[in-house]
Amino acid sequence: MERTYIKDLTASTLYYFRNHDVKSLTSKSKRTRADNLRAALELKTVPTPEPIPGTAIIKVLSAPVLSYAKHVYNGMRKYPYPTPFTPGSSAIGRVAALGADCTSLSIGQLVFVDPVIRSRDNPSDIFLMGLHQGATAGSKKMMESVWTLERWNVGRILSTATRERYTEAHLATMAQFMVVYGGLSDIGLRAGETIVVVPATGGFGGAAVAVSLAMGASVIAMGRTETTLAKLSSKFPERVKTVKMTGDLESDAEALRKASNGCIDAVYDIPPPMAAKSTHLKSCIMAIKHSGRISLMDGIYDDVPIPYHLVVHKDMKLQGKWMYGKEQIKIVIKMIETGVLKIGNLGGVETVGDFTFENWEEALDAADEHAGWGSSVVMRPAEMASS
Ligand SMILES: NC(=O)c1ccc[n+]([C@@H]2O[C@H](COP(=O)([O-])OP(=O)(O)OC[C@H]3O[C@@H](n4cnc5c(N)ncnc54)[C@H](OP(=O)(O)O)[C@@H]3O)[C@@H](O)[C@H]2O)c1
Structure with missing residues (x-):
């Protein structure tokens, strides 16, 4: 019984409360065929649990829909997770109830909900709430069994000024900026440096352009689609140059050298699985300078060949990253609150879909259709007025 109780707590934290009811999208099917899971998604009402020590219950106001969420939940993108399962990940919400030991949060406070669940006794066991069970036996065990949304997964945010500047739908996208900051800060990106962001035309790629600029770097935005590259450089006219990816190794490397005057300090790489055979990396x-650093945050599961000798002879550093660290969350929130980093419409990203949970299917379709930088799709409980 205790297990069920705690799982319900997490599901409810993800979604929302109304008259002590929690609604959540739940799937009970096994993912054997692409359509199976999607067909089995259902909107359920479950009891609102009491908060236990160390936890917080959040009433969700707005939650982002990942561009690839449809493919995660229909099984085409083979993310591992146990079923039954409550989809969804990060969110913006208000504190609805607190465990007796919580001292820094208060009821009604606007907060960011972090979906990265970490083991208390092993930092390498990490899974993503409502999305991915992680890569270790421990993370799988955690997602399958008892776990809670810990108090530390709730980021206190949103000064009045921030609240006035952005709608809930805009704020809901902030996890995207935390993800890219995770990689950029791990490779120690510094003001004055030049970084290649590739592909820059995706949702996360565009966020990496914005965060790199906010960190004081100059950006070479590399991608396949010229119209989106042009949109990016018109939104960020200072310190952004663009390079179209042609697939020709030598000419792409030469275009990067030219755009950077021969001095690329770092590369931020965040392509989707479909780009496994892309030559951009x-x-x-080939183009990066000696001692260059590369942040790898790909969604690629296949092996990717690398020019080993160049990595060796250039003393290069390749740094992988999944999501971000707890401290990195606080820094991104500060960057947003101070206006150093602009998100949502101020950062060139328009909310093109704001759906209720009842319309989850349309939401997943819209996020898929509007994948790429410049658009975002969110979901919210039906009774929450769109801001
Ligand atoms: N490491 C982490 O913690 C982490 C966290 C979140 C997400 N991710 C990964 O980030 C990836 C990108 O997500 P997103 O929401 O930004 O996706 P998105 O908006 O759909 O953007 C995908 C980008 O990849 C480009 N692309 C697609 N197919 C390509 C190909 N064959 N060759 C070269 N480029 C190609 C697209 O270029 P066009 O504009 O030309 O189509 C676009 O720039 C996800 O797949 C996910 O796995 C990683």
């Missing part, structure tokens, strides 16, 4: 390795 090799072009970047």
